[in-house]
Amino acid sequence: MNIPLAKIPILNKRVRFPVSPHIPGGLATPADLCRIAAVAEKYGGTLKIAGGNIVIIGLTLADGEAAMNELGMRPESFLSNTIRGVTMCAGKPDCPRAQQDSTALGLALDEEFFDQQTPGKLRIGVSGCPNCCAEVFVKDIGLFGTAAGFTVILGGSSGRQAQVGSIAAGNVPAEETAALIRRIVDYYRNNAKNKERLGQTINRLGLDHLVSQAIPSQYRLSK
Structure with a gap:
């Protein structure tokens, strides 16, 4: 996942990046949830449960990128021209x-x-x-x-x-x-x-x- 904006210091301090790993069907094992919680805690984020998604909010751009890389999960798609999670x-x-x-x-x-x-x-x-x-x-x-x-x-x-x-x-x-x-x-x-x-x-x-x-x-x- 590449976020060039994370390399701009002023934006990295002010912009908060919601991390939303794609969880097909909202189905997760206890181990999955523990891993997501541990990453959120590591980077000082807060977990928000919305529908079938778990979002880590409150991260800087750089920490958001690092968190997604550490989770090793596909991100949810928020683009206006894609098929969303079923x-x-x-x-x-x-x-x-x-x-x-x-x-x-x-x-x-x-x-x-x-x-x-x-x-x-x-x-x-x-x-x-x-x-x-x-x-x-x-x-x-x-x-x-x-x-x-x-x-x-x-x-x-x-x-x-x-x-x-x-x-x-x-x-x-x-x-x-x-x-x-x-x-x-x-x-x-x-x-x-x-x-x-x-x-x-x-x-x-x-x-x-x-x-x-x-x-x-x-x-x-x-x-």
């Missing part, structure tokens, strides 16, 4: 309401898609049942599990232009979801304007346009 609920077998294993799927999707470049910020969420504890209706790409597979919601956002996503596909087997998301992300890259969220692209071109180009016919919902 949000996921516990799912099977850890939640009695779950109809699908959202954790296994979420981790696989995070492994493939995290930090990929896209026209704008893109968030993915996976819930194991229709209760949608991973808030999938306000993700750019959301999935919730049913007995028949996953339902896919597209175009949600909880940002400044908040909107609820639209159901675009249903009964998608877990093993087919990654391929489907690749098609959706490719559509997004080919059709979005710079810094446009997926929901804005859908609002401009219409959900039917995306469905016709990116959703295989067997998963399309009849009207």
Whole structure:
């Protein structure tokens, strides 16, 4: 991780650098947590837990860079044109309401898609049942599990232009979801304007346009 600003003395004294290691699914071992806590203590930082992330706040730029190097973990992506870490609920077998294993799927999707470049910020969420504890209706790409597979919601956002996503596909087997998301992300890259969220692209071109180009016919919902 390279932070040239850390070499500028006046900035290194005044600027504070939040260190946020990427923790897929928010799943960490006790040893992971102890290591993060030890690094925070070493550099005089404070731990802040936000969603599925643990952030070390209050560090100088140089100490922030040193802390990330010492942790040996990938940082969270805060760029405006990348895919963020996948949000996921516990799912099977850890939640009695779950109809699908959202954790296994979420981790696989995070492994493939995290930090990929896209026209704008893109968030993915996976819930194991229709209760949608991973808030999938306000993700750019959301999935919730049913007995028949996953339902896919597209175009949600909880940002400044908040909107609820639209159901675009249903009964998608877990093993087919990654391929489907690749098609959706490719559509997004080919059709979005710079810094446009997926929901804005859908609002401009219409959900039917995306469905016709990116959703295989067997998963399309009849009207």
